[in-house]
Amino acid sequence: MKGIISRNTIDKIATLMLWILSGAVLFLPIYIIWYILTNGAGVVNLSFLLESPRLSGAEGGIFPAIVGTLALVTVAILTAVPLGMGAAIYLTSYAPDNAFIRLINFSVEILAGTPSVVIGLFGYAFLVIYLGFGFSILAGGLSLMFMILPWTVRASEEAIKRVSKELSEGSLALGATRWQTIRHVVIPSAMPGITTGVILGIGKAIGETAVIMYTAGSSLLLPRSIFDPVRALPYHLYILASEGISEKMSYGTAVVLLGMILVINLLVVALQHHFGINK
Amino acid sequence: MNQRTSERIIEASLFLAALLAIVIVLLILLFLIQEGAPVLVKFGLRDFLLGMNWNPIAIVGEPSYGIFPMVVGSIYIAVGSLILSVPLGVASAVFLIEIAPKWAQAVIRRGIELLVGIPSVVLGFAGLLLLVPLIRDTLGGCGFSILAGSIILAIMALPHIITISADAIADVPSSIKEASLALGATRWQTIRHVTIPSAKSGIAAAVILGMGNSIGETMAVLMVTGNSPILPEPIYNILDPVRTMTANIAIEMNYAAPGNHQQALFATGIILFLMVAILNAVSNTIIRSERVTQR
Amino acid sequence: MLLTLLCDMNMRWLKNGTGALIALLFVVASLAGSGCISDTSGDHAESGSIESVKLQIAGSTTVLPIAEECARIFMEKHPGSRIDVAGGGSSHGIKSVADGTVDIGTASRNLKDSEREAHPELLPHAIARDGVAVIVHPSNPITGLTMEELQQIYTGKITNWKDLGGDDAGIVVVSREEGSGTRDCFESTVMKPIDEEITQGAIIQDSNGKVRATVAGNRDAIGFLSLGYVNDQVKALTLNGVEPTVATVLNGEYPISRTLWMITKGEPDRDEKAFLDFVLSEEGQGIVEEVHFIPLGAST
Numbered sequence: 001m002k003g004i005i006s007r008n009t010i011d012k013i014a015t016l017m018l019w020i021l022s023g024a025v026l027f028l029p030i031y032i033i034w035y036i037l038t039n040g041a042g043v044v045n046l047s048f049l050l051e052s053p054r055l056s057g058a059e060g061g062i063f064p065a066i067v068g069t070l071a072l073v074t075v076a077i078l079t080a081v082p083l084g085m086g087a088a089i090y091l092t093s094y095a096p097d098n099a100f101i102r103l104i105n106f107s108v109e110i111l112a113g114t115p116s117v118v119i120g121l122f123g124y125a126f127l128v129i130y131l132g133f134g135f136s137i138l139a140g141g142l143s144l145m146f147m148i149l150p151w152t153v154r155a156s157e158e159a160i161k162r163v164s165k166e167l168s169e170g171s172l173a174l175g176a177t178r179w180q181t182i183r184h185v186v187i188p189s190a191m192p193g194i195t196t197g198v199i200l201g202i203g204k205a206i207g208e209t210a211v212i213m214y215t216a217g218s219s220l221l222l223p224r225s226i227f228d229p230v231r232a233l234p235y236h237l238y239i240l241a242s243e244g245i246s247e248k249m250s251y252g253t254a255v256v257l258l259g260m261i262l263v264i265n266l267l268v269v270a271l272q273h274h275f276g277i278n279k
Numbered sequence: 280m281n282q283r284t285s286e287r288i289i290e291a292s293l294f295l296a297a298l299l300a301i302v303i304v305l306l307i308l309l310f311l312i313q314e315g316a317p318v319l320v321k322f323g324l325r326d327f328l329l330g331m332n333w334n335p336i337a338i339v340g341e342p343s344y345g346i347f348p349m350v351v352g353s354i355y356i357a358v359g360s361l362i363l364s365v366p367l368g369v370a371s372a373v374f375l376i377e378i379a380p381k382w383a384q385a386v387i388r389r390g391i392e393l394l395v396g397i398p399s400v401v402l403g404f405a406g407l408l409l410l411v412p413l414i415r416d417t418l419g420g421c422g423f424s425i426l427a428g429s430i431i432l433a434i435m436a437l438p439h440i441i442t443i444s445a446d447a448i449a450d451v452p453s454s455i456k457e458a459s460l461a462l463g464a465t466r467w468q469t470i471r472h473v474t475i476p477s478a479k480s481g482i483a484a485a486v487i488l489g490m491g492n493s494i495g496e497t498m499a500v501l502m503v504t505g506n507s508p509i510l511p512e513p514i515y516n517i518l519d520p521v522r523t524m525t526a527n528i529a530i531e532m533n534y535a536a537p538g539n540h541q542q543a544l545f546a547t548g549i550i551l552f553l554m555v556a557i558l559n560a561v562s563n564t565i566i567r568s569e570r571v572t573q574r
Numbered sequence: 575m576l577l578t579l580l581c582d583m584n585m586r587w588l589k590n591g592t593g594a595l596i597a598l599l600f601v602v603a604s605l606a607g608s609g610c611i612s613d614t615s616g617d618h619a620e621s622g623s624i625e626s627v628k629l630q631i632a633g634s635t636t637v638l639p640i641a642e643e644c645a646r647i648f649m650e651k652h653p654g655s656r657i658d659v660a661g662g663g664s665s666h667g668i669k670s671v672a673d674g675t676v677d678i679g680t681a682s683r684n685l686k687d688s689e690r691e692a693h694p695e696l697l698p699h700a701i702a703r704d705g706v707a708v709i710v711h712p713s714n715p716i717t718g719l720t721m722e723e724l725q726q727i728y729t730g731k732i733t734n735w736k737d738l739g740g741d742d743a744g745i746v747v748v749s750r751e752e753g754s755g756t757r758d759c760f761e762s763t764v765m766k767p768i769d770e771e772i773t774q775g776a777i778i779q780d781s782n783g784k785v786r787a788t789v790a791g792n793r794d795a796i797g798f799l800s801l802g803y804v805n806d807q808v809k810a811l812t813l814n815g816v817e818p819t820v821a822t823v824l825n826g827e828y829p830i831s832r833t834l835w836m837i838t839k840g841e842p843d844r845d846e847k848a849f850l851d852f853v854l855s856e857e858g859q860g861i862v863e864e865v866h867f868i869p870l871g872a873s874t
Binding site for chain 2: 635661662663664665666669746751752753754755758761765766769770771774775776777778779780784787788791792794795
Binding site: 007008010011014015017018019021022024025026028029030032033035036082083084085086087089090091094095103104106107108109110111112113114115116117118119121122124125126130146149150153177178179203206207208209210213214234235237238241242250254257258261262264265268269 | 282285286289290292293294295296297298299300301303304306307310311313314367368370371373374375378379383386387389390391392393394395396397398399400401402404405407409434437441465466467468470471488491492494495496497498502525528529532544545548551552555556558559560563
């Protein structure tokens with residue numbers, strides 16, 4: 001009874017439904033971003049970006065929080081990238097296939113899945129208290145490193161695996177040592193992939209709150225060294241919103257935070273365009 | 280000779296970098312256990328895990344540290360988010376791979392990246408201002424609810440579900456699909472009866488991993504779930520507030536006095552860490568065995 | 575594995591070439607950012623006047639606005655000074671000052687007996703007063719409660735507003751998290767006399783702002799928060815007929831109130847004294863008022 005027509009109708013309906021559902025998925029981020037922008041864009045101006053907060057952030061700007069975020073992310077990236085790349089090079093180019101290496105890979109996955117609040121607890125107990133770093137850029141930045149390290153390892157691994165075998169075998173055949181080959185052949189070719197991974201890592205680190213809440217402190221002063229506490233943008237936003245200090249300033253801070261994330265996204269897009277998008 | 284030495288040194292330092300992942304995971308376990316175990320020993324793992332009452336600063340009688348309602352709360356919200364995000368995510372993945380024209384693919388991939396990029400605090404903030412009032416006004420209850428937490432988590436889980444499902448679907452050999460189409464099946468019939476069943480285990484892995492991620496999410500959830508440390512009443516009431524394990528740590532850590540209270544929060548962290556690690560391991564095993572059988 | 579796949583997606587769009595430049599720019603920009611900061615503060619440090627005060631403060635998030643704003647103005651007046659203010663909670667503040675990690679700890683509750691015994695050298699200085707107001711939605715017809723009614727609401731014995739002469743609607747009880755100084759103040763005045771706990775069914779919010787937002791957004795909610803946070807989005811109830819105001823808190827008529835503290839280890843040293851004197855000065859107490867707390871010397 002259900003002939004060919006109804007099969008085709010079902011096909012059309014299903015296709016339409018898929019269009020609508022996917023549209024709905026896209027609609028969400030756009031709506032949330034639009035909502036924040038329309039409410040907060042008016043607050044953002046040069047003095048908002050460059051002044052220090054007054055009255056706990058109810059007035060003035062968010063400059064120290066911007067500096068705090070940049071400082072934390074810098075520490076995290078400067079530590080995570082060399083370590084992550086090193087680990088990736090070892091895992092792809094040196095590691096034998098044995099149980100221990102599988103254990104390393106397993107640990108990378110476990111670390112990637114560890115809830116951010118647990119990393120925050122650990123950072124507090126280990127870095128802040130045990131190592132005596134106190135609430136500081138160092139403690140917060142290293143905690144962020146723990147979070148993005150597995151992503152850096154995986155991104156670098158993928159990029160290195162994509163470097164053609166012939167290229168590195170050619171280099172080895174010409175008498176270069178393994179490390180010379182890695183340094184002069186593999187890493188340069190893998191660099192765009194690694195860079196994209198790093199930028200995505202920066203994006204993750206910028207938006208993170210639970211990790212830094214108990215490790216970086218909440219000072220609104222400009223830091224002088226990596227042993228000073230800072231308050232990063234997302235935590236500042238959280239405090240502004242949850243303490244009910246100023247809704248206006250919360251939206252403004254959210255706009256700046258989203259702006260930074262958008263810039264990162266655009267960077268990735270630009271990179272991909274630069275190297276040619278394919279699927 | 281000299282070159283060989285330097286090669287050795289380089290290999291050794293690269294090995295140390297690789298070793299770091301294990302070291303960090305072990306340190307995390309060590310410190311969580313050191314800080315959290317005393318309270319588990321004192322009150323017993325069973326009473327901690329299955330205790331119904333969370334009352335760390337008691338006015339009457341002894342304090343009690345039972346996190347069962349929060350374990351349930353975490354699972355409840357994670358499952359709720361999957362019920363919402365899996366159909367939507369798989370649908371989008373199917374669309375992305377099988378139907379979407381090139382421009383729509385590009386747009387969706389950008390949209391997914393944007394969605395990943397929205398900080399969880401911003402998402403929670405939006406949830407507090409938009410979602411909680413909406414639920415209260417349309418469905419009743421107080422708005423802070425399992426439902427609100429599930430929706431926010433579903434939004435956060437979507438990109439991961441879509442990405443992994445899309446990969447699983449893309450991995451389905453096109454010969455199978457073409458055979459189905461050649462036999463006269465419509466595109467939808469092929470998707471439903473051939474493509475999705477073939478990608479099943481990849482999608483299952485995505486679901487389990489999504490569950491792990493959802494259980495671990497903190498900031499967005501605690502802003503919209505109400506954080507009452509009790510079971511919903513009745514148990515299936517998704518409009519009731521709950522507290523997740525992550526929220527328990529984040530909310531009380533600030534004021535928890537060193538001693539039993541702070542230890543109980545670290546102990547909550549141990550349970551949380553183990554639950555998520557197990558889910559991750561299961562998900563990895565599925566993906567790995569799938570890859571092996573496909574090859 | 576998700577990682578691998580996510581990265582896969584991105585890598586597929588990449589072919590070759592190098593984008594290190596952009597990453598480098600990023601790092602350089604951030605470095606330049608932190609670099610120029612240390613420069614500017616370096617300038618200040620050299621201008622060291624007699625009163626170039628160096629202090630670390632940590633503790634109660636309730637006291638945070640007072641400490642932050644006082645520190646800011648103090649540093650403006652005494653260039654070269656540096657006062658780092660952090661939160662962490664009252665317990666954290668008391669512990670930190672006791673073990674010497676910070677110079678001044680702040681607390682929004684009194685020292686507990688256990689803390690006094692463990693650290694007899696701690697010296698609390700009262701810096702402000704605060705009342706804890708009971709709030710409802712502005713449209714709620716109820717304008718006041720007796721202490722007994724409030725107790726029964728928070729123990730979960732009265733669950734409907736109609737039992738109090740209000741609308742027929744279930745009461746949504748909102749409370750603070752365990753350990754909060756505001757909750758401690760509320761519990762010790764309201765719950766302790768009847769030896770009962772706050773109902774486990776209460777919605778828990780972890781800040782004054784969230785409690786206010788919750789009550790402002792829910793017709794049937796009741797909550798409590800620091801008096802300074804009451805605004806026109808919520809309605810403060812009278813308690814036993816007494817309105818919560820600066821005057822009634824100060825003369826003790828309004829029952830739920832507390833003192834905010836700055837705590838030093840032993841007698842304050844020169845730097846600590848300079849800052850405490852400022853907080854207690856007319857200007858400092860003006861700041862207390864500006865951030866919505868009650869100055870010590872305030873009169874009606």
